[in-house]
Amino acid sequence: MMQESGTETKSNGSAIQNGSSSGNHLLECGGLREGRSNGETPAVDVGAADLAHVQQQQQALQVARQLLLQQQQQQQVSGLKSPKRNDKQPALQVPVSVAMMTPQVITPQQMQQILQQQVLSPQQLQVLLQQQQALMLQQQLQEFYKKQQEQLQLQLLQQQHAGKQPKEQQQVATQQLAFQQQLLQMQQLQQQHLLSLQRQGLLTIQPGQPALPLQPLTQGMIPAELQQLWKEVTSAHTPEEATGNNHSSLDLTTTCVSSSAPSKTSLIMNPHASTNGQLSVHTPKRESLPNEEHPHSHPLYGHGVCKWPGCEAVCEDFQSFLKHLNSEHALDDRSTAQCRVQMQVVQQLELQLAKDKERLQAMMTHLHVKSTEPKTAPQPLNLVSSVTLSKSASEASPQSLPHTPTTPTAPITPVTQGPSVITTTSMHTVGPIRRRYSDKYNVPISSDIAQNQEFYKNAEVRPPFTYASLIRQAILESPEKQLTLNEIYNWFTRMFAYFRRNAATWKNAVRHNLSLHKCFVRVENVKGAVWTVDEVEFQKRRPQKISGNPSLIKNMQSSHAYCTPLNAALQASMAENSIPLYTTASMGNPSLGTLASAMREELNGAMEHTNSNESDSSPGRSPLQAAHPVHVKEEPLDPEEAEGPLSLVTTANHSPDFDQDRDYEDEPVNEDME
DNA sequence: CCACTTCTAAACAGAT
DNA sequence: AATCTGTTTAGAAGTG
Numbered sequence A: 001m002m003q004e005s006g007t008e009t010k011s012n013g014s015a016i017q018n019g020s021s022s023g024n025h026l027l028e029c030g031g032l033r034e035g036r037s038n039g040e041t042p043a044v045d046v047g048a049a050d051l052a053h054v055q056q057q058q059q060a061l062q063v064a065r066q067l068l069l070q071q072q073q074q075q076q077v078s079g080l081k082s083p084k085r086n087d088k089q090p091a092l093q094v095p096v097s098v099a100m101m102t103p104q105v106i107t108p109q110q111m112q113q114i115l116q117q118q119v120l121s122p123q124q125l126q127v128l129l130q131q132q133q134a135l136m137l138q139q140q141l142q143e144f145y146k147k148q149q150e151q152l153q154l155q156l157l158q159q160q161h162a163g164k165q166p167k168e169q170q171q172v173a174t175q176q177l178a179f180q181q182q183l184l185q186m187q188q189l190q191q192q193h194l195l196s197l198q199r200q201g202l203l204t205i206q207p208g209q210p211a212l213p214l215q216p217l218t219q220g221m222i223p224a225e226l227q228q229l230w231k232e233v234t235s236a237h238t239p240e241e242a243t244g245n246n247h248s249s250l251d252l253t254t255t256c257v258s259s260s261a262p263s264k265t266s267l268i269m270n271p272h273a274s275t276n277g278q279l280s281v282h283t284p285k286r287e288s289l290p291n292e293e294h295p296h297s298h299p300l301y302g303h304g305v306c307k308w309p310g311c312e313a314v315c316e317d318f319q320s321f322l323k324h325l326n327s328e329h330a331l332d333d334r335s336t337a338q339c340r341v342q343m344q345v346v347q348q349l350e351l352q353l354a355k356d357k358e359r360l361q362a363m364m365t366h367l368h369v370k371s372t373e374p375k376t377a378p379q380p381l382n383l384v385s386s387v388t389l390s391k392s393a394s395e396a397s398p399q400s401l402p403h404t405p406t407t408p409t410a411p412i413t414p415v416t417q418g419p420s421v422i423t424t425t426s427m428h429t430v431g432p433i434r435r436r437y438s439d440k441y442n443v444p445i446s447s448d449i450a451q452n453q454e455f456y457k458n459a460e461v462r463p464p465f466t467y468a469s470l471i472r473q474a475i476l477e478s479p480e481k482q483l484t485l486n487e488i489y490n491w492f493t494r495m496f497a498y499f500r501r502n503a504a505t506w507k508n509a510v511r512h513n514l515s516l517h518k519c520f521v522r523v524e525n526v527k528g529a530v531w532t533v534d535e536v537e538f539q540k541r542r543p544q545k546i547s548g549n550p551s552l553i554k555n556m557q558s559s560h561a562y563c564t565p566l567n568a569a570l571q572a573s574m575a576e577n578s579i580p581l582y583t584t585a586s587m588g589n590p591s592l593g594t595l596a597s598a599m600r601e602e603l604n605g606a607m608e609h610t611n612s613n614e615s616d617s618s619p620g621r622s623p624l625q626a627a628h629p630v631h632v633k634e635e636p637l638d639p640e641e642a643e644g645p646l647s648l649v650t651t652a653n654h655s656p657d658f659d660q661d662r663d664y665e666d667e668p669v670n671e672d673m674e
Numbered sequence B: 001c002c003a004c005t006t007c008t009a010a011a012c013a014g015a016t
Numbered sequence C: 001a002a003t004c005t006g007t008t009t010a011g012a013a014g015t016g
Helices: A003-017 A022-032 A048-080 A097-101 A108-117 A122-162 A166-200 A223-236 A238-242 A247-259 A271-288 A318-328 A333-372 A385-396 A398-403 A414-422 A424-429 A445-451 A453-458 A467-477 A485-495 A503-516 A535-540 A550-577 A590-613 A623-627
Strands: A520-525 A528-533
Touching: A445 A453, A445 A467, A453 A485, A467 A485, A467 A503, A467 A520, A467 A528, A485 A503, A485 A528, A503 A520
Parallel strands: none
Antiparallel strands: A520 A528
């Protein structure tokens, strides 16, 4: 019956909410943290533990960024918009309108959707957040390093006075030295990162900029104030920290620590800051007023705890939360200070966002212009056509709803639509709803998969092959050239991140294909049945397709030949553009991977058009093809090569948080359970 | 416009 | 009874 599709479809939503998103993952990271040293790290206790602590704070920073983004939206709700919920189509024009519509705790998934309707994709946002986090970390490290130095000196002094044995002194000094070296290394890394960001224009530390990213949090607040704030907060919430529910307090902690870098103190308040300041200062007032329209949903209340930065007070119900809010977070110096801190962070994020938007626009403009230049490309990279088709695309793939944000988004300007186009999501959603590459596209599935194995494993990009091809590949890859259905499932999930979602759909499709195609032969086994491939039958399916047209094959090859270098180039570019933090995982990073793949597929699409519209050897060949002459096929013509690729209807659901190291072999159908 | 292919959804039945 | 496996049908959509 429908049990599979029914249950799995339903569980898609919950699965996504169950921590498969980066946000939740990060929250968990923050929440699991324990044994924090309250900032008073003993001078002797240095080394790996402290580094781990720094890493934890790093994670906490990311959590903080997300929380702050949420709060930014919420602030805008309270400060800029009337609480009216039924504004007509607010979500289409205003980026934060979704948040306005739902002034409640925004889940990371909702954030993703919101952000996808904006200019930034979740991946981009994540990169952005990491950039912010890197900046914070640098400050934090500096401060931390300084503290360590002071403590070291202090301790050495004390030891000398106490007449300690030289041996102990030496030991302590050695530890300190090691730790300082580690800190220095990290610092250098961060500085490199920073420089890289500056070079890329991702970061602006130039004079004249409205805000200086290096001192985002210190503006309007002196370090001592922040330190005091921090102490208050940390001391007030020690119990919660032990329960592993302390990410919020850590947020503030790290924020304050990082902001207290003495050398970077700046009291400059720019106009934006004051504007935000008003909002921020108003925040506590707003919190004290229950939201009539959402009596039980409050931006600062979720999962039974107070979401005020630095507070994790457990509130049984909404009423107690309100009490807590009024009593603990009244309009006092501390709350104001917290708001100011947050204001600065938000402001910084806004600036960064604006910058990235700008860059993205430039990129999209550039690509669009470029792609339309060749007169022959009727659908240049789908950058434009995608917009009009995205709606039907998402309608055609209701399953991918969490990741088809482009659908309702009426682009204000084509440029604004850019980012969503460039995202994997939209790139796959957009364009022809079911864009099937012609046979000419076909690339030897085995070689493609082999070459892009890591990519497919990590990026939730739909492989450009038909189910039949993939099934065949799975079977042929097996040592005995036979697989059970479940083993085929496992192969799919193991090889392709894409197939870790929407299991109901693709599993049904797999079964359907197995049954439908004669080339798949079911062989009764001792303990069940296995599926094998009848190569002859498989070949029969495509005689007229590739039809021994050598030029077509060549074109396929050339297009494929282009893809691989493109991936590499794109990855390199992305790595360079992003951050050192990301370079190591450029391929493992779904965002980059998906993007690379998306662009690759777009390119393939363009190729396809070129191929189909002007036969293989026509003079009007696309520049891309011309630039990449035919190369020899490395593999005998595979039957599946003649197959059309999988349709791209469904969004390539890319959850940034996808656990890439997960072994899906033992858990073939896990996406629904996660 | 049509035939074909592919994908998706779903119903159904038998096996586990 | 629930789930898995396998078959089949239907419709949508892309391609040539």
